[in-house]
């Protein structure tokens with residue numbers, strides 16, 4: 001008896017499946033949610049460009065998602081994606097990369113893309129560490145954690161990246177974890193349908209290079225932790241900083257309409273073209 005082909009198989013590079021993510025890694029969950037979201041809103045992958053940087057999470061779109069992809073340099077996926085969007089505003093441009101990529105080395109590109117409100121969707125996989133390179137501290141690593149670059153303990157407070165992006169001016173910002181698969185899928189759909197800069201922080205697990213330093217050995221250990229730590233944003237009103245210290249605030253942080261960067265740029269191009277045409281006609 002022949003087996004029916006899975007309905008989502010056409011969205012991934014079947015020839016290189018199964019993927020190479022470590023056992024228990026959250027990247028497979030994010031890939032699954034992303035592919036479901038793309039199919040769910042009927043996006044045509046031939047009209048998409050996915051951009052990634054360097055890191056484990058960067059492998060989610062490239063090579064696994066079957067669309068045109070740019071696997072760029074570490075820290076620069078938003079810069080490359082902005083270039084694509086300016087030249088080809090007709091394409092859906094999505095960045096998927098790690099916390100190191102997006103909020104560490106690429107942090108400046110992140111806040112300025114949010115400020116400009118350029119029409120990109122950025123899905124940042126926050127595993128709280130530089131996973132691919134063996135476990136260096138990221139700007140998302142919690143205080144107190146021992147990493148290869150903080151062998152005694154990390155003393156740097158982490159960024160709350162989603163809050164930072166919302167404050168910088170993005171149109172849509174949300175935070176979920178790999179435990180919250182269905183809300184994550186739905187949020188990815190909303191992000192990709194939103195005009196302007198959309199951003200989802202996906203708190204994810206790295207049992208290999210982060211978990212083993214904090215006593216969480218398996219992916220399941222992390223999912224239990226995320227379930228316990230998560231608190232819906234609407235339940236946080238009136239709670240103090242101390243009460244929220246070890247919590248992961250999940251849900252939508254903002255959803256608003258602001259002028260979009262490429263549209264505004266193209267208006268200028270049109271205005272200038274009109275002026276030149278008028279002058280040459282006269």
Ligand SMILES: Cc1ncc(C[n+]2csc(CCOP(=O)(O)OP(=O)(O)O)c2C)c(N)n1
Pocket residue numbers: 054055056057058073074097098099100101102125127129130131132133138
């Ligand atoms: C300019 C530059 N600096 C540093 C590196 C080394 N490097 C490669 S991946 C990486 C960190 C990856 O961490 P993250 O972006 O969080 O992705 P993860 O592997 O955790 O998914 C670093 C520091 C590099 N490739 N290029």
Ligand SMILES: [Mg+2]
Pocket residue numbers: 055098099100125126127128129130131138
């Ligand atoms: Mg990381």
